[in-house]
Amino acid sequence: MEKTRYNILPVPTFGKLGVNHAERDTVISETEEYRIESGGDELIIQYNDSDNSSKRTELILDPNAKVRLVRVFDRPEPAVSELKAVIAEGAELELTELYIGGRDTVSGIDVRLDGRRASFKADIAYTLSDEEKLDINLVAEHNGKKSTSEIAVGGVLSDRAAKVFKGTIDFKQGASGAVGSEREEVLLLSENVVNKTVPVILCAEEDVEGNHGATIGRIDERHIFYMKSRGIPEEKIYELTARSRLMRVIKQIESSETQKQIFEALGWGDDDEQ
């Protein structure tokens, strides 16, 4: 079967790093389309479990529309997901995503901030173990004046898990006053993990502010020392820290039913979620 290239990095880089694209033989078979009209305010929750096939979601936000999109990926089988969003003047898209494992998940997020003061906020978390693989390619394209993007990504890798996160903020000419920021924090819990982080800023406009940052590694030794001195065993410290990275995103999800589903998928008991 012929493979398809997904998650293409907008500006390719050194080929030997293996981050320029993800080739898979999976095909997207389903597209969900949403159009949120001017002044509309909607909450969309997608819980992608083993019953869902690979899917594309297309969102159009008319002027001043507001959307909160929550997506949970709880699929053991290989899957490809694409999200495309176009945000008009004054419209706001808030994206919350949680990736729970998955043998091989490829997720492309392509957001165009076309309108003046268009706004995009993304909060993404992931947890991978065993030999699970995740490849995320997020592109925020700023066309509108004073458009803003704020991207926060955090996750935990253990065992032989492998993850690629590519995040691009693309300031097009004319997007004056635009501001974009991106941050990723990766907690590594095993000596066999592979983490690849590619935070890209493309800039063709003078009057913009862009920044990105990444922190990758283990828990700060001072943090461990502090918690140990309060009687918490080291194993528990790692567990608590990993959970806190995920809870940052889970607690934003408005639906208690979805939260319950997530806790079940994570194998957390009722006491754990408190």
Next chain:
Amino acid sequence: MKDKTQVSDIDRSFYDFRYEENEGDFLDSGLSADIIREISEEKNDPEWMREFRLKSLDIYNRTPMVGWGASIEGLDIDNIVTYIRQKNRMNTDWNAVPEDIKQTFEKLGIPQAERESLAGVGAQYDSELVYHNVREEVAKSGVVYTDLESAMHDPKYADMIHAHFMKLVPPTDHKFAALHGAVWSGGSFVYVPKNVHLDIPLQSYFRLNAKGAGQFEHTLIILEENSSLHFIEGCSAPKYYEAGLHAGCVELYVGKDASLRYSTIENWSKNMYNLNTKRAIVQENGRIEWVSGSFGSHVSYLYPMSILNGRGASAEFTGITFAGEGQDLDTGAKIVHNAPDTSSYMNTKSISKSGGKSTFRSAVTVNENAVGSKSSVNCESLMLDGISRSDTVPAIVVKTDKCDVGHEARIGRISDEAIFYLTSRGISEEEARAMIVRGFADNVSKELPLEYAVEMNNLIGLEMHGSIG
């Protein structure tokens, strides 16, 4: 109408003088096995080098162009003269250097710098070294600083060169590494023995005078255990309308507890394609420091690579890139952590103006065995107008949990808040902007040797004039 604050392009007129060449000294342009054999013949290569060149040509022919980075469509290798015959033998006596070549380097201030502040100097003109000299006390300490061709024929160093030449950057690395392997000519060989510390720098200067030509010098530096060296290289060429090519190669072997600082000011003319490869391998507790200023050339691909191969080895990269009109400068660095407790620090600045494009590209790789390693990358870009472009493409690959890797990047223009702060303290707006732009470049210029910092300031030519708009 108000005149917008101007930051001038680099003033290159200082470098644009040139002398006519005798085209009878040129080998045919383009690449063929016959041309490669002719270069070997001219240079009296040992047999292994003749074979190496032909093998590299073969690799070149079957290696595709890179699929990323700045466009090199304007470069036609069939129109590039890869070798220009030597007019005279290399000299250690400045007075014996041919007059036009001597004048070139006099204008660039090379002999003056040698007298005042250097332990040794090498000067390459087109394809060959024309002058090489090292101070007597430095030579007595056992330091070798000569041209690579002479060293290759010296029984004391022939085996050493055979063992190290293009082992760090093999011809299979990329297409222009293969090209270099086939046509390389000139460059320096430096050997610093165990426990020898050179307090004053060595400097090589590369000048490409000929039109439509390439320069392919090879620099090989070997530092033995517990030794240290500061090596400076400078590059320039006069402007022509035909494309020129620089595909040099630098290989640095830094021994246990040794320390090497490698400073470069690259100021090729804007018709040049600068496709250069630099790489260092660092052993236990050794240290490599790169200081790199990229100002010239039409297109640059330049990413000095540090392979930290011994426990406790460290690398530091400090770079500045100034892309003006007609320039597409793709620069950065690569670091590979390949041993425990290694550390690296990268700090770069980019300035884009008048339609110039600068790209910061980096790769930090922390391998499975690099437990306890630390890496920090910091890059900042400044856009000085709305017609230029500045891209930042860093990549981080981590294969162990026992490490700390950080990355920070920022892009923007001169902030209104900073201007407000400075003007509220009585500084004029024009002066405030000038101060901020100079300050942006200052972090890098202070890492350069004094005479090079002065040259860099001249190069940047930060001229602020007119009212603020």
